[in-house]
Amino acid sequence: MKALMCNAYGPIDSLQVEDVASPVPGPGQVLVTVKAASINFPDALVVQGLYQSKPPLPFSPGSELAGIVKAVGEGVTHVKPGDRVIAGTGHGAFAEECLADAARTLPLPDGMDFDVGASFILTYGTSLHALQEIAKIQPGETLLVLGAAGGVGIAAIEIAKAIGARVIAAASTPEKLALCKQVGADELVNYSEDDWRKKVEALTDGKGADVVYDSVGGKYSETALRATAWRGRFLVVGFANGEIPKIALNLTLLKERAIMGVFWGAAMARDPAQHLANMKQLGEWFAAGKVKPVISERVSLNQAKDAIQRLANRQVMGKVVVTP
Numbered sequence: 001m002k003a004l005m006c007n008a009y010g011p012i013d014s015l016q017v018e019d020v021a022s023p024v025p026g027p028g029q030v031l032v033t034v035k036a037a038s039i040n041f042p043d044a045l046v047v048q049g050l051y052q053s054k055p056p057l058p059f060s061p062g063s064e065l066a067g068i069v070k071a072v073g074e075g076v077t078h079v080k081p082g083d084r085v086i087a088g089t090g091h092g093a094f095a096e097e098c099l100a101d102a103a104r105t106l107p108l109p110d111g112m113d114f115d116v117g118a119s120f121i122l123t124y125g126t127s128l129h130a131l132q133e134i135a136k137i138q139p140g141e142t143l144l145v146l147g148a149a150g151g152v153g154i155a156a157i158e159i160a161k162a163i164g165a166r167v168i169a170a171a172s173t174p175e176k177l178a179l180c181k182q183v184g185a186d187e188l189v190n191y192s193e194d195d196w197r198k199k200v201e202a203l204t205d206g207k208g209a210d211v212v213y214d215s216v217g218g219k220y221s222e223t224a225l226r227a228t229a230w231r232g233r234f235l236v237v238g239f240a241n242g243e244i245p246k247i248a249l250n251l252t253l254l255k256e257r258a259i260m261g262v263f264w265g266a267a268m269a270r271d272p273a274q275h276l277a278n279m280k281q282l283g284e285w286f287a288a289g290k291v292k293p294v295i296s297e298r299v300s301l302n303q304a305k306d307a308i309q310r311l312a313n314r315q316v317m318g319k320v321v322v323t324p
Contacts, residue, residue, distance in 0.1 A: 002324065003060040003095030004304050009049030012312060015061070015305040023092075023099045025073035030105045032085060036118035037065040037093035038293075039304070039320045040151060041215075041240055044312035046091065053265075055091045061308070062093025062322065065100070066108055066117030076102040084108040086117040088125070090265070093118075094304055096324045103272050109283040119151070119293035119319040124282050125275070126237065126264040127155035127213070131163065133267075133274070134260050135211045135233040139164030144200060144209035146224055147216040147240055148185065149176035149317045151293070156213045157185050158291040165211075168203055170196065170224075172314075179317050183294060191220055200227040208232060208255075218243040222251070230255045237262045240314055294318030 005018045025031040043061045045051040069083045079085055079102070086108050087100035108117045131137045143160045147153045148169035160167050161184045168187040169180035177188040187203050189196050201208060208229035214221055218241030225234050225247060234257060252259060268275035285291045296318040299307045307320045 001096040002301060004062070004301050005058050005060055006047045007058040009047065009054070009057070012044060012047055012305055012309045015047060015308070017301050020095075022097050025071050025076075025099060027074040028076060028102050029073040030069055030076060030079060030085070030087070030100045030102050031071040032065060032067040032087060032098050032100055032105070033070045034065050034093060034096060034098050034324045035067040035114035037062045037098075037322045037324070038119040038122075038151075039308055039311050039316075039322065040064065040122050041238060041311060044308050047308070053090070060092050060095045060098075062095070062098070063090055064088050064118060064121045065093040065098055066114040067098075070097065072102070078102070079105055079107065084114075086121055088121045094301060094322055094324070104275075106276075106279055109286060112286060115295055115298065115321045115323075116293055118321055119295060120282070120286075121279070122264070123151040123155040123293065123319070124159065124291060125268065125278055126152050126262065127159050128278050128282060129264045129267055130213060130235050130237060130262040131156065131159055131211070132278075134262055135235055137163060137165050137211050140166070141210035142166045142168060142204055142229075143211045143213060144168045144170060144224060144227065145180075145185075145213045146170050146191070146220055147214075148180045150215065150240065150314075151319045152215050152237060153213070154180070154183050154294050154318060155291070157183050159285075162285050162290040168200060168209060170200075170220075176317055179294065191223075197223045197227045200224075204229070211235065213237060215240055217241045217245055219245070221245040222247060225251050225257065225259070228255065228257050232257050234259045235262050236260065295321055297321070298323055300324075
């Protein structure tokens with residue numbers, strides 16, 4: 001089979017499409033014929049050796065997919081060959097076939113195509129976990145989303161609206177902000193402008209945002225924390241900007257703010273039952289038309305490394321899908 005391979009941690013451009021042996025499912029594993037896989041920011045980090053987990057070399061990147069079960073290992077009973085499924089894989093999805101843990105392999109929801117299914121688990125799972133379980137956002141509260149036009153940002157907008165929150169979307173260009181408005185954001189802020197914190201405060205009558213969803217990091221984080229309300233919750237989701245910010249802790253003291261880390265993968269590994277409950281909730285919202293990934297582009301395996309680089313450069317809106 002063909003797969004996009006990482007043979008050594010290093011530049012994204014060093015990835016190559018190669019012919020490799022088809023994997024064989026072991027106990028508790030599922031072999032999936034990949035119909036679609038989506039690119040996520042961790043994919044750009046993991047091939048450079050910059051992510052918190054490092055797969056053994058060589059490996060294929062790609063952390064979520066949709067496809068058809070080809071074979072199952074010992075002990076797997078909830079899916080069978082021929083079933084249409086979605087799966088979170090950690091790595092391996094940018095290939096014609098991929099192994100997935102049975103516990104992280106679920107039936108493709110009714111009415112969902114492969115492209116959408118491949119774009120669903122990580123971004124929407126992360127955002128639901130962050131907003132519902134960590135921040136415990138409530139109807140009527142205001143959420144400020146940084147990097148709002150990206151995969152997790154769009155998911156955060158849609159999930160917050162499904163819960164009943166008000167959303168201020170922050171992004172760097174008019175085109176990105178227009179997409180945020182399209183998916184339901186109530187207010188828009190361009191954080192490439194120097195006075196964007198004042199605009200957030202004006203939109204909240206001087207109070208600030210109840211919850212901040214920060215997947216960007218860098219220079220934007222401290223400004224967003226300063227624009228957080230009394231006892232506001234600041235969610236640390238990621239660092240797409242490439243810089244991990246240093247935050248002065250007196251900023252938490254002044255308004256009894258809370259800085260809260262979000263590590264969806266580890267949380268779901270610790271609590272698989274919660275992962276299943278979250279996927280059930282998201283499937284219901286999808287069926288009701290409340291959430292749906294925005295797919296901006298479809299690429300082949302040969303085009304995937306260029307798309308990963310563009311994602312790392314923050315030149316992508318929504319989700320890019322790889323179709324092996």
